[in-house]
Amino acid sequence: xxxxxxxxxxxxxxxxxxxxxxxxxxxxxxxxxxxxxxxxxxxxxxxxxxxxxxxxxxxxxxxxxxxxxxxxxxxxxxxxxxxxxxxxxxxxxxxxxxxxxxxxxxxxxxxxxxxxxxxxxxxxxxxxxxxxxxxxxxxxxxxxxx
Amino acid sequence: xxxxxxxxxxxxxxxxxxxxxxxxxxxxxxxxxxxxxxxxxxxxxxxxxxxxxxxxxxxxxxxxxxxxxxxxxxxxxxxxxxxxxxxxxxxxxxxxxxxxxxxxxxxxxxxxxxxxxxxxxxxxxxxxxxxxxxxxxxxxxxxxxx
DNA sequence: CGCATAAGATTATGCGCGTAACTATTACGC
DNA sequence: GCGTAATAGTTACGCGCATAATCTTATGCG
Numbered sequence: 001x002x003x004x005x006x007x008x009x010x011x012x013x014x015x016x017x018x019x020x021x022x023x024x025x026x027x028x029x030x031x032x033x034x035x036x037x038x039x040x041x042x043x044x045x046x047x048x049x050x051x052x053x054x055x056x057x058x059x060x061x062x063x064x065x066x067x068x069x070x071x072x073x074x075x076x077x078x079x080x081x082x083x084x085x086x087x088x089x090x091x092x093x094x095x096x097x098x099x100x101x102x103x104x105x106x107x108x109x110x111x112x113x114x115x116x117x118x119x120x121x122x123x124x125x126x127x128x129x130x131x132x133x134x135x136x137x138x139x140x141x142x143x144x145x146x
Numbered sequence: 147x148x149x150x151x152x153x154x155x156x157x158x159x160x161x162x163x164x165x166x167x168x169x170x171x172x173x174x175x176x177x178x179x180x181x182x183x184x185x186x187x188x189x190x191x192x193x194x195x196x197x198x199x200x201x202x203x204x205x206x207x208x209x210x211x212x213x214x215x216x217x218x219x220x221x222x223x224x225x226x227x228x229x230x231x232x233x234x235x236x237x238x239x240x241x242x243x244x245x246x247x248x249x250x251x252x253x254x255x256x257x258x259x260x261x262x263x264x265x266x267x268x269x270x271x272x273x274x275x276x277x278x279x280x281x282x283x284x285x286x287x288x289x290x291x292x
Numbered sequence: 293c294g295c296a297t298a299a300g301a302t303t304a305t306g307c308g309c310g311t312a313a314c315t316a317t318t319a320c321g322c
Numbered sequence: 323g324c325g326t327a328a329t330a331g332t333t334a335c336g337c338g339c340a341t342a343a344t345c346t347t348a349t350g351c352g
Binding site: 005006008009020021022117118134136139 | 147149151152153154155156157158159160161162163164165166167168169170172182185188206207253256257259260261262263264265266267271272274275276278279280281282283285286287288
Binding site: 021025034035036037061062064065068069072087088089090 | 306307308309310311316317318
């Protein structure tokens with residue numbers, strides 16, 4: 001493969017990551033949220049209460065990260081963490097009312113963010129884009145391939 | 147816009163960011179580098195010595211981040227930081243021999259990473275992909291639009 | 293000139309994320 | 323049943339990245 005292409009691709013992904021995350025942080029700041037926390041709230045709002053291991057899997061980040069993020073969200077009152085009666089190791093995390101309300105707000109912000117992101121892209125591309133992203137994600141995911 | 151599409155897009159970008167970065171970190175670890183540092187070395191190798199403000203611009207991250215990253219890379223001997231004689235505020239940063247050698251190594255790893263990333267994507271998409279990424283990056287960059 | 297403003301860099305602080313090491317529970321094979 | 327392995331979670335530590343505040347040097351304008 002052409003090294004220039006590789007560099008453009010990898011650097012492109014890196015730049016998009018930084019900018020998209022920074023922009024997300026700007027939009028979330030008025031809600032008192034930090035980038036990454038929105039994913040927790042959206043996931044819980046979509047699937048209902050989960051134990052942290054399931055959250056970790058759904059979010060695609062490691063258990064220690066989930067521990068800290070859920071702690072913070074619990075401290076700000078958007079989440080409740082209770083021991084799982086059926087499995088004394090597990091702690092199940094659920095949205096509070098304030099968390100549900102935030103999830104709705106986030107969904108609106110995410111439409112805004114998505115519209116910003118895809119501005120000036122051809123419509124044909126928009127159809128494929130989520131699939132492309134997903135393919136690349138799983139391609140590069142060590143857990144499934146290696 | 148459809149909220150489901152927005153969620154798929156934003157979450158897709160977030161997941162790709164995490165996984166791509168994690169995979170990059172795995173590849174860079176044997177070289178003693180952390181994800182993000184490779185961009186510094188590649189940039190310096192391509193353009194020659196830069197002052198930190200230029201580096202910050204080129205990398206798309208903020209000056210304080212550059213300060214810390216260059217400090218670390220200087221500590222590991224891959225970079226030299228010298229005061230700019232023409233401007234006493236500025237510090238110019240340049241690759242050492244070890245840094246140049248690393249840049250070559252990184253370029254190979256990045257071909258590997260890019261090949262992994264685009265596996266199973268149609269060839270027609272590959273032509274457009276860097277452009278797409280760049281468009282989305284600039285779309286979401288607060289500095290140019292806002 | 294001199295002074296206000298801008299530009300380069302750093303420090304402090306905080307968050308998300310990762311890996312490694314550890315504890316506590318559950319499940320499984322014998 | 324019991325001991326071993328797998329699983330859920332946490333703690334400790336480090337890095338990249340951001341923002342806010344500060345210090346220093348350059349530069350513009352009167």
